[in-house]
Amino acid sequence: xRTHYCGTIRTEQIGETVTLCGWIDRRRDLGGVIFLHLxxxxxxxxxxxxxxxxxxxxHLAETLRSEYVVKITGKVxxxxxxxxxxxxxxxxxxxxxxxxxxxxxVQKQLPFQVSASEDETSVxxxxxxxxxxxxxxxxxxxANLHLRHQVIKTxxxxxxxxxxxxxxxxxxxxxxxxxxxxxxxxxxxxNLGEWFALPQSPQLFKQLxxxxxxxxxxxxxxxxxxxxxxxDRQPEFTxxxxxxxxxxxxxxxxxxxxxxxxxxxxxxxxxxxxPFPRLAYAEAMDNYGCDKPDTRFDLKLVNVSDLFxxxxxxxxSGAIASGGIVKILPISGGNQTISNVRIKPGGNLxxxxxxxxxxxxxxxxxxxxxxxxxxxxxxxxxTPESKQQLLTLTGAKPGDLLLFGAGDAAMVNKTLDRLRLVxxxxxxxxxxxxxxxxxxxDFPMFEWNADEKRLEAIHHPFTAPHPDDLSDLTTARxxxxxxxxxxxxxxxxxxxxxxxxxxxxxxxxxxxxxxEAHDKFGFLLExxxxxxxxxxxxxxxxxRLVMLLAxxxxxxxxxxxxxxxxxxxxxxxxxxxVDAKQLKDLEVVSTYKPKAE
RNA sequence: GGGACUGUAGCUCAGUUGGUUAGAGCGCGCGCCUGUCACGCGCGAGGUCGCGGGUUCGAGUCCCGUCAGUCCCGCCA
Numbered sequence: 275x276r277t278h279y280c281g282t283i284r285t286e287q288i289g290e291t292v293t294l295c296g297w298i299d300r301r302r303d304l305g306g307v308i309f310l311h312l313x314x315x316x317x318x319x320x321x322x323x324x325x326x327x328x329x330x331x332x333h334l335a336e337t338l339r340s341e342y343v344v345k346i347t348g349k350v351x352x353x354x355x356x357x358x359x360x361x362x363x364x365x366x367x368x369x370x371x372x373x374x375x376x377x378x379x380v381q382k383q384l385p386f387q388v389s390a391s392e393d394e395t396s397v398x399x400x401x402x403x404x405x406x407x408x409x410x411x412x413x414x415x416x417a418n419l420h421l422r423h424q425v426i427k428t429x430x431x432x433x434x435x436x437x438x439x440x441x442x443x444x445x446x447x448x449x450x451x452x453x454x455x456x457x458x459x460x461x462x463x464x465n466l467g468e469w470f471a472l473p474q475s476p477q478l479f480k481q482l483x484x485x486x487x488x489x490x491x492x493x494x495x496x497x498x499x500x501x502x503x504x505x506d507r508q509p510e511f512t513x514x515x516x517x518x519x520x521x522x523x524x525x526x527x528x529x530x531x532x533x534x535x536x537x538x539x540x541x542x543x544x545x546x547x548x549p550f551p552r553l554a555y556a557e558a559m560d561n562y563g564c565d566k567p568d569t570r571f572d573l574k575l576v577n578v579s580d581l582f583x584x585x586x587x588x589x590x591s592g593a594i595a596s597g598g599i600v601k602i603l604p605i606s607g608g609n610q611t612i613s614n615v616r617i618k619p620g621g622n623l624x625x626x627x628x629x630x631x632x633x634x635x636x637x638x639x640x641x642x643x644x645x646x647x648x649x650x651x652x653x654x655x656x657t658p659e660s661k662q663q664l665l666t667l668t669g670a671k672p673g674d675l676l677l678f679g680a681g682d683a684a685m686v687n688k689t690l691d692r693l694r695l696v697x698x699x700x701x702x703x704x705x706x707x708x709x710x711x712x713x714x715x716d717f718p719m720f721e722w723n724a725d726e727k728r729l730e731a732i733h734h735p736f737t738a739p740h741p742d743d744l745s746d747l748t749t750a751r752x753x754x755x756x757x758x759x760x761x762x763x764x765x766x767x768x769x770x771x772x773x774x775x776x777x778x779x780x781x782x783x784x785x786x787x788x789x790e791a792h793d794k795f796g797f798l799l800e801x802x803x804x805x806x807x808x809x810x811x812x813x814x815x816x817x818r819l820v821m822l823l824a825x826x827x828x829x830x831x832x833x834x835x836x837x838x839x840x841x842x843x844x845x846x847x848x849x850x851x852v853d854a855k856q857l858k859d860l861e862v863v864s865t866y867k868p869k870a871e
Numbered sequence: 872g873g874g875a876c877u878g879u880a881g882c883u884c885a886g887u888u889g890g891u892u893a894g895a896g897c898g899c900g901c902g903c904c905u906g907u908c909a910c911g912c913g914c915g916a917g918g919u920c921g922c923g924g925g926u927u928c929g930a931g932u933c934c935c936g937u938c939a940g941u942c943c944c945g946c947c948a
Binding site: 300302307309354362365383390400474 | 874877878881882883897898899903904905906907908909910911939940941942943944945946947948
């Protein structure tokens with residue numbers, strides 16, 4: 275039907291007669307000459323029609339409108355010198371529209387303009403999602419989906435051709451597991467009263483594939499979690515899931531660095547230096563207050579607990595006495611860039627701090643001659659020696675601002691992490707062009723869940739403890755690693771447990787009874803008895819990775835048909851009710867009562 | 872489950888202290904225009920101000936409720 279894609283025509287095709295199909299992007303009717311831009315997924319190209327050069331098509335060209343689907347045949351010409359358009363790849367040529375065939379018309383006014391325009395106005399997202407098929411015709415969305423495809427293609431080529439990985443599909447209908455997010459569940463008709471769950475990840479199946487000897491497995495896997503949505507969270511999302519046998523943590527990380535470098539080389543055309551920097555979890559928490567620090571800018575936290583443990587200032591000494599810490603976020607030149615209004619109640623930094631759980635936001639301003647400006651209670655509590663120590667520890671110089679966090683460690687870290695990011699962004703310390711990749715390693719195995727009064731796996735309960743820490747699992751480090759890209763966790767993995775006794779110990783540590791462990795994971799424990807190789811793996815959030823590569827702020831913009839924040843699809847109106855018969859076949863009754871009508 | 876913001880023409884938005892006939896740009900329709908590229912110029916159509924209720928002589932504007940969307944907290948191993 276056609277000979278080329280619209281966006282591919284270049285000066286090499288001058289003199290050729292081509293046939294193109296696509297959508298009318300724009301029509302400019304100058305009275306005696308009509309310019310048409312025809313668009314397909316490759317881009318657009320200009321056609322010309324006038325009564326002299328293209329007498330057969332001119333009257334039809336007058337009737338064309340935006341988004342009509344047409345097939346046009348004509349000869350490619352070099353544009354007149356004064357009409358060259360350097361802003362589009364096809365701007366050196368144009369095609370005389372000798373024959374036009376209308377393949378389909380637009381019958382209604384379009385809900386929004388498809389053709390890219392230079393103004394920055396953006397269409398409401400609910401409308402874009404309702405007419406997603408039109409939205410995806412637009413340049414930005416089309417580019418995002420093409421980019422996503424390129425990323426996945428690069429991954430497949432790299433893993434398959436260079437490292438002998440094979441892709442294996444794992445079940446979508448599986449069983450519900452404890453731990454982790456809420457499962458989506460489906461009633462089984464054949465086995466009434468029993469339920470399938472959609473997988474949160476292919477974790478157990480990929481480990482079993484290692485038992486089977488597949489050695490190097492990957493999958494572009496759809497995963498499901500029935501939790502509330504965010505800009506970077508959808509109920510169904512796509513993971514690059516990998517698992518490898520006979521490789522230790524270093525080897526796995528090494529292979530993955532090469533993969534990441536390949537992606538950045540293909541997509542961004544940049545070479546990322548290797549090895550990637552590594553930060554132990556404890557170090558990340560000390561210096562940045564979080565386990566996925568944005569290390570594109572420096573601002574590091576300083577622990578000053580020792581300095582204040584005997585302080586007269588009870589807010590600080592009291593926090594330490596009850597097991598907490600006091601930390602400082604020093605901001606170089608902060609006296610000038612951050613006003614007191616912002617730090618005091620009502621200010622945006624105060625608000626950030628209290629949202630993170632802080633009761634207030636204490637500060638010190640370092641003045642000329644290293645005098646300090648702060649509230650009296652803090653000033654009075656500092657001896658000249660402790661003041662000097664404070665300045666030395668934080669490296670503070672005249673003009674610097676010190677922001678305090680005091681209380682339990684988790685809250686202090688959360689508070690100062692948030693402040694660090696807000697201030698880093700505001701002060702322009704982040705270079706958007708910079709690509710910063712970082713491994714965070716040596717996570718603890720467990721963390722205390724105060725609500726459920728039990729230990730919880732930080733990664734997941736199949737993660738292997740560090741071999742040096744086997745004597746006490748509750749405080750052991752895990753052989754787990756996260757990959758952080760400019761402050762966002764894009765992937766995480768671990769070496770897995772491959773010995774039954776250790777797996778049972780971990781289940782015990784997280785409070786899973788022996789019966790429960792055997793009911794839910796008996797098949798895994800049994801598999802360990804039949805020759806399980808040492809193995810490990812990693813999973814990447816493809817949506818998140820592509821979002822960052824595309825420079826988008828929402829993963830919805832790199833997913834063809836995403837859900838809204840209320841987990842609905844405005845295009846299909848899913849979810850929806852089902853026939854009474856369907857429910858009856860499943861022996862399912864809804865107890866839901868709609869709110870009073 | 873909680874907090875914040877948004878909803879006015881097909882789209883993006885403005886709309887003063889509550890006051891006459893609710894505006895603009897783009898899009899759409901018609902006309903003019905032979906080198907445009909966000910073409911230009913002219914004319915025109917197009918509105919249940921998300922929905923329901925209330926206050927008021929009078930509501931796009933104030934109040935209550937509700938629906939939808941976005942962001943965040945909780946939640947997300």
